[in-house]
Amino acid sequence: xxxPSNIIHDEELARRIEQxxxxxxxxxxxxxxxxxxxxxxxxxxxxxIDLHYVPSNVPIRPENNAKMIYDVRELLAEHGDLRFPxxxxxxxxxxxxxxxx
Numbered sequence: 001x002x003x004p005s006n007i008i009h010d011e012e013l014a015r016r017i018e019q020x021x022x023x024x025x026x027x028x029x030x031x032x033x034x035x036x037x038x039x040x041x042x043x044x045x046x047x048x049i050d051l052h053y054v055p056s057n058v059p060i061r062p063e064n065n066a067k068m069i070y071d072v073r074e075l076l077a078e079h080g081d082l083r084f085p086x087x088x089x090x091x092x093x094x095x096x097x098x099x100x101x
Contacts, residue, residue, distance in 0.1 A: 008035045008047070013079065020075050021051065021087075024068035027061075029054035033090075037083070047076075049087045059096040065089070 008014045018032045034050030049072070053060070065087070072085045091097070 008037055013075075013081075016075055017047075017049065017072055017085075020071045021049070021068055024071050025060075025064045027058050028056060028064075044084075046083045047072075047085045049085055050090065051087060052090045053092055053095060055092040055095060057096065059098040060089075060091070061098045 014035050017035060021030065021032060031052045031054075032049060033052050034048065036048050037045065038048050039045050069085060069087060072087075076083060076085070
């Protein structure tokens with residue numbers, strides 16, 4: 001995957017993506033630090049979403065990641081957008097994750 005090339009230009013879509021992400025992980029405080037449109041070497045377009053988590057003692061639940069991707073893809077599909085969202089999770093040092101030691 002190449003480095004991101006363009007910040008997303010559809011501000012309403014960006015706002016809705018952020019809202020979907022917040023709804024998918026209600027027990028965590030996150031900031032969407034990056035939302036860019038990109039393209040790989042084969043010309044496939046996708047979205048790169050960069051999340052930063054606020055430190056918390058509440059373990060992150062991995063199943064929320066699957067829900068988040070599904071919900072973002074569903075939102076994109078509603079707009080006729082078939083790009084795949086690549087979501088990067090930047091966790092604070094020592095952040096507990098459910099199911100991992």
